[in-house]
Amino acid sequence: MKLKQYIKEIINQGDDSGNGMTVRFGLPSGLEIIGLPTKNFYGGHWDLGPTWNYAVLADKPFLVDAGRFGEGQNLVNMMEAAGIKSKDLEFVLISHGHEDHDGGLAELVKSTRLKVKAHAVYELLIRKYPAWAPVGHKADFPAKCWHCPMPESFYAKNCLGYHKVLQALEIDPIGDGENELAPGIHTHHLPGHSPDCVAVLLADEAIIVGDIVLPEITPWPTREEMFDEIADVVKPLSVKPNQIFGLDRYIKSLKKLGEIAVKHPDLLVLPAHRFYFKGKWNGLQLAQRVGELLEHHVQRCAAIIEILQTGPKTAAEVARDHFEERLLEGFGSIMADNEIVSHCEFLAACGDVVVVNQNQYEATGTGKFEKSILSTHGI
Ligand SMILES: [Zn+2]
Numbered sequence: 001m002k003l004k005q006y007i008k009e010i011i012n013q014g015d016d017s018g019n020g021m022t023v024r025f026g027l028p029s030g031l032e033i034i035g036l037p038t039k040n041f042y043g044g045h046w047d048l049g050p051t052w053n054y055a056v057l058a059d060k061p062f063l064v065d066a067g068r069f070g071e072g073q074n075l076v077n078m079m080e081a082a083g084i085k086s087k088d089l090e091f092v093l094i095s096h097g098h099e100d101h102d103g104g105l106a107e108l109v110k111s112t113r114l115k116v117k118a119h120a121v122y123e124l125l126i127r128k129y130p131a132w133a134p135v136g137h138k139a140d141f142p143a144k145c146w147h148c149p150m151p152e153s154f155y156a157k158n159c160l161g162y163h164k165v166l167q168a169l170e171i172d173p174i175g176d177g178e179n180e181l182a183p184g185i186h187t188h189h190l191p192g193h194s195p196d197c198v199a200v201l202l203a204d205e206a207i208i209v210g211d212i213v214l215p216e217i218t219p220w221p222t223r224e225e226m227f228d229e230i231a232d233v234v235k236p237l238s239v240k241p242n243q244i245f246g247l248d249r250y251i252k253s254l255k256k257l258g259e260i261a262v263k264h265p266d267l268l269v270l271p272a273h274r275f276y277f278k279g280k281w282n283g284l285q286l287a288q289r290v291g292e293l294l295e296h297h298v299q300r301c302a303a304i305i306e307i308l309q310t311g312p313k314t315a316a317e318v319a320r321d322h323f324e325e326r327l328l329e330g331f332g333s334i335m336a337d338n339e340i341v342s343h344c345e346f347l348a349a350c351g352d353v354v355v356v357n358q359n360q361y362e363a364t365g366t367g368k369f370e371k372s373i374l375s376t377h378g379i
């Protein structure tokens with residue numbers, strides 16, 4: 001089925017990026033989903049477009065995601081304008097703990113009293129652990145922010161308020177693998193972009209994928225080394241670093257989505273960004289998009305190996321060779337380094353690079369990454 005056939009009603013048209021839009025989707029079984037994109041603040045080439053939150057009008061209706069900080073009440077208003085009363089909702093599920101998805105959560109819960117569900121890792125990472133926080137100024141911050149490179153002046157002003165209210169929330173944790181949320185509705189824990197990412201399969205007809213798969217954008221993968229900082233926090237879950245962090249884990253999550261896509265080739269894919277952008281819809285065919293994203297990582301690994309042909313380099317040096325200059329400005333350089341480290345960790349696990357002189361990567365002459373990325377994903 002084409003995306004247009006799923007769109008039953010544009011309740012509100014909103015702007016060209018989808019801000020202010022409200023859309024009713026209808027699945028063949030009769031299940032309805034309301035798309036509720038709320039504003040993001042990123043600009044320029046970091047513009048993800050709004051965050052697409054979804055109200056799933058199942059027997060027990062629920063909401064997925066809460067928009068960014070300051071959007072919680074707006075989301076309630078948007079739902080009411082679409083005829084959804086928050087008292088009719090059973091719970092809100094958080095797709096993953098990035099601020100553009102859970103920033104509005106505390107405000108939403110304050111006005112609706114909704115129960116919150118999220119992956120068990122999320123439940124642990126939103127709390128503060130002053131005894132374990134990295135030395136310095138992060139004692140008040142939740143574990144999910146310990147890796148954040150922003151300076152204290154930025155986060156004390158922009159983030160602390162949001163985290164304080166979030167830390168006080170009760171969360172009903174979802175476990176690993178596949179879990180039934182309601183009859184015919186299942187979550188899949190698919191980490192890598194974030195350690196707590198979940199996708200929601202709706203009646204084998206649609207899938208809410210959060211930021212795991214996006215149109216037009218390649219979701220950034222975490223680094224496996226991010227685990228070290230929060231190892232004590234997630235100890236109760238007995239997970240290994242590569243079970244929740246890193247490119248290897250992200251690729252495994254993509255492959256799982258690939259398997260789901262093969263089983264259900266007609267799934268309506270409901271992504272969290274760019275679903276509607278620059279005045280046009282970006283319908284996704286899941287198997288095809290998963291294939292494109294896997295291929296993107298093959299290309300990036302190949303490019304890094306090529307850069308390393310001239311000798312060992314640090315992540316920052318590889319980033320400078322690999323990315324266009326405009327992408328390395330300001331915050332971009334942090335994102336670029338993250339990309340390179342994430343890929344080099346994966347290449348090291350494949351045996352294609354080794355770490356030398358503590359922080360340089362050296363190519364070993366093999367190219368096992370391609371087979372590792374593209375094998376057995378069933379597409
Ligand atoms: Zn995200």
Ligand SMILES: [Zn+2]
Pocket residue numbers: 051098100101211272273
């Ligand atoms: Zn996002």
